[in-house]
Amino acid sequence: MLAAPINPADINMVQGTYAILPDLPAVGGNEGVGDVLEVGSNVASLRPGDRVILADAGLGTWRTEAVVSEEALLRVPADIPLLCAATLGVNPCTAYRMLHDFEVLEPGDSLIQNAANSGVGQAVIQLAAALGFQTINVVRDRPNLQELVNRLKALGADHVLTEEMLRKPEMKDLFKRIPRPRLALNCVGGKSATEMLRHLQSAGTMVTYGGMAKQPVTVPVSSLIFKDIKVRGFWVTQWKRANAQNKEEMNKMILDLCRLISAGKLAAPACLERPLEDYKVALEASMKPYSSTKQILTM
Ligand SMILES: NC(=O)c1ccc[n+]([C@@H]2O[C@H](COP(=O)([O-])OP(=O)(O)OC[C@H]3O[C@@H](n4cnc5c(N)ncnc54)[C@H](OP(=O)(O)O)[C@@H]3O)[C@@H](O)[C@H]2O)c1
Structure with a gap:
């Protein structure tokens, strides 16, 4: 090794x-x-x-x-x-599968993810940029936030927001400029996941792959009834085992x-x-x- x-x-x-x-x-x-x-x-x-x-x-x-x-x-x-x-x-393979296997995204489409500074998140930013997808990246607030924002933008992140900004009404302004995301990648759970769900397009998909906050995912009833949001999960180990023969x-x-x-x-x-x-x-x-x-x- x-x-x-x-x-x-x-x-x-x-x-x-x-x-x-x-x-x-x-x-x-x-x-x-x-x-x-x-x-x-x-x-x-x-x-x-x-x-x-x-x-x-x-x-x-x-x-x-x-x-x-x-x-x-x-x-x-x-x-x-x-x-x-x-x-x-592990992480780039997870990012790759989540970008390819759940929604068919076209260049210019957007996706949203939390824990965007995680290993998986950094891979998502770079793979999405290479594919022409716009990324909305959510991170936790911190004293050196601007430093982190700059780092993620240097990797190709289009928008970097804190969890608090995600809850503000100003989010509507962002969606006047870019399409609402069809894909949400959830590494955190709890409130963070629920907030991302609210911004998804109708019939969009949220894929949960991590549970860093150790909180369950709460799905608003309206997201299911009126928007037909799909709530899925992904585990790269399962994918690798299912694809081990072929x-x-x-x-x-x-x-x-x-x-x-x-x-x-x-x-x-x-x-x-x-x-x-x-x-x-x-x-x-x-x-x-x-x-x-x-x-x-x-x-
Ligand atoms: N399902 C799969 O196939 C698969 C594959 C790979 C990874 N994962 C999972 O994905 C997650 C990230 O893995 P990684 O290797 O990318 O991790 P990592 O590089 O160590 O990053 C951890 C991330 O979690 C955030 N975080 C930690 N505690 C948190 C909390 N209480 N609330 C919100 N965010 C929190 C950190 O943000 P701060 O900077 O704010 O602390 C950081 O962004 C892990 O749960 C891992 O097990 C799953």
């Missing part, structure tokens, strides 16, 4: 609250990048020297070496930046994402690299709010 991030799901797995839990004792971490050092005599698709990421969750990536089956790995181009490869398999879709997605990385259109999220030995400091830092920085363990 060369590098592996600490994602919220990894923390939930350690806490024992995630949807999949390994048998103990286990190694933490579900995502990362490595080099193939040796292959068994029956391995056909990989060679020593190949750069690889993990095809599925649950391997345990916070380690220096692993022996795994050929099917557990996906080859990626060796020339993409290491931090992009280390963070490619690799065509998976390979297309990884290829598309790697092309965007090579073209300079998809950067890794803001990261802080820490040597694996400093895992305690990295784990603590990964659970701090308002950091907007992903902790990456480097081996």
